[in-house]
Amino acid sequence: MAAVCVLVLLLPLAWSCTPQKADYVMVSCFPNTIIANIPECPYGWEMEQLSLGGVCYNGIHTPGFYRFIIPDLTPKNSSYCNTQAEYSAGKDPKYTFSNAIVSNDTLLTVRNQPLNFTFSCSYRAVHLLHSAIFSQRVATVYVNNGSVGTFRSQLSMNVFSNSKYLYTKDAPFFIETSEIGSEVFIGIEAKGLSNRFKVVISNCWATPTPYSTDRKRWSLIINSCSSDNTVTIFDNAKDSRSTFKFNSFRFQRLEKVSTVWLHCEVHICDSERLACQPSPCLARSLTQSESIDGVLSAEFYLKGM
Template sequence: MASFSALLLMLPVVLACSPQKADYVVVSCFPNTIIANVPECPYGWELEQLSLGGVCYTGIHSPGYYRFIIPDLTPKNHSYCGTQSEYMPGKDPKYIFYNSIVSNDTSLTVRNQPVNYTFSCMYRAAYLVNNAVFSQRVATVYVNNGSLGTFRSQLSMNVFTNSKFLYAKDAPYTIDTSEIGSEVFIGIEAKGLSNRFKVVINNCWATPTPYPTDRKRWSLIINSCPADNTVTVFDNAKDSHSTFKFNSFRFQRLEKVSTVWLHCEVQICDGERLVCEPSPCSSRSLREVDLSGGILTAEFQIKASQGSSNKGQVPGKCISTLSLLYYSQLLKGFENIKRLHLVH
C-alpha cells in the first residue's frame, strides 16, 4: 500500500488549464461599454474562479482570453457588477469608471497566485439631465504588456472621400436627394498600437433610431462578410485599419424619420497570439451571432437641399437627403481616454 501511495505522489498533476503569465491585459473603453480581456488561465485560474468586481462570474471564454464586459455606463446602471463611477466637474468635466477582475477560490487551500486586475476608463463627456453621452464613434484601447510597457490607441470610425481612404470628411457630410444610392466609404482605424494588433469588423448594421438593439435594422456586414452586393469589404483584420463601402439609403415607410444610425461592432485582435483574419465568406454562413466586440456609431441625418422638392412639398423641406454628422454634444471634441492599473 505504501509503495502504491508513493507511486501516486510521483504521477504528474493534470491541470484543468495551462497556466499563463498574467501580466498581459487589453481593456477597450467603448462609448457605452467597457471590455476587459485577460489571458486565459492566468496563473492557473479557471474562468469560473474569476469575477468582475468580486460579484459577477460573467466571464466569457474567447480564443486565448477570458473576456469581461461592463455593458452599460449610463447613470441608471453605473454600478453594474460592482462598477464604481466618479464625476469630476470643471470646465472639462469627466467621468471615471472603476472595476476589477479578481480571483476567488472557496476551497480550503489556495495553490495559485491570486490575481487582481484593477482597471479604469476615463471619458470626457457632456452630461445631460438623465443620461451621460459619450463620443459614439471613438473608443480607446489600452494594452498593458508587462515588461514591454503600456500602449494606448484611439479607435475611430470615419467617412472618407473615396476608396483610397486618404482623406476623412468633416461633418456634416451631405448628399443631394438625387444622390441617394451613391457610395459611402467607411474606415475604422486604431492609432498608437504596434502592427501586431489588427482591427476586426465583426458586424455593421443601420437603424432608424440611435439604439443598436432596435429591431428595425438593416444589416450591412454579418460575421465579417457583406450582407448583400451593395456592400464591399476592402480590408478587414489585416492591420490597424479596416475599410468598407455601402450604398447610401433611407428606410422605407418611415417618412417622419430623418436620421439613420450606422453601428459597427469591432474589436482589436493580437496577431501574435491569435489568427485574426476571418475565413473566406464563401465558407461561412451569414447567420447573425451574439456580439462580442464593442460598438461604434455614426449618425446619418436625412435632409433636403435648397431647391429640391418632392410630392408637392415646399422646396427645402426635410425629405430624403442623406448627411453624416455626429451627435451635437460630441462635436465639442470628445475623446475617450483610458487608464489601466494592473495589480497581481
C-alpha cells in the same frame, strides 16, 4: 587583518543609498509602452542591482524613483526582457502583458531583502463604447505587487471621400435625397497600438434611431462578410485600419426620419497569438451573431426630405 579591510570596503557600496521600505509599483500603460516606477533604493537595493525580467539592467534613476521601461510590445524575436503576453477569452476578452523587477546581488552574501515587483497591463480586445470617436486615455495606477493597470486606445470610425481612404469627411455626414444609392466609404482605425494588433470588423448594421439594439435594422456586414452585393469589404483584419463601402439608403415608411445610424462591432486581434483573418465568406453562413455591445456608431443625415 586583510580580510577585515576588504569587508570594510564593500559595506559602503552595499548601503550607498537611503533604503526605502515602500512596497508598491507605479504602472503607466501606454498603447505601445509600459513604464514601471518603484521607490528609489527599495530596502537598500541600488538600481544597478535590479533587473527587468531578471535579464535587463536598464533602470533609469528619476527623482525619488527607479524607472524601468518596456518600449516595444511587438518584439521581433522574443518578448522584451522576458515580458509575458497572455490572451484571456470570455465575455470581456483582454490581452495582458506582465513582467517583474527583481533583485540580483552578485556579492557573496545577500544583505538586503530579496525583491520581486510584479506588474502588468491589460488591453481590452473588444471596445464597448457607443461612440463614433473616443479619445485615448493613459492610466497611471498606484498598485501593490501583482496588481494590473489598464488603458484604452483611440478607436475611430470615419467617412472618407473615396476608395483611396486618404481624406475624411466632416461629421455629421450629409447625403442629399437625390444622391441616395451613392457609395459611402467607411474606415475604422485604431491609433497608437502596436502593429501586432489588427482591427477586425465583425458586424455592421444601420438603424433609424441612435440605439444599436433597435429591432428596425439593416445589416451591412455579418460575421465579417458582406450582407449583399451593395456592400464591399476592402480590408479587414489586415492592419490597424479596416475599410468597406456600401450604397447609401433610407428606411421605407419612415418619411419623417432624416437620420440613419451606422453601428459596427469591432474587435482588436493580436496577430502574433491568434488567427485574425476571417475565413472565406463562401464557406460560412451569414447568420447575425448576438452583439456583445462592442459597438462604434456614426450618424448620417438625409437632406431634402
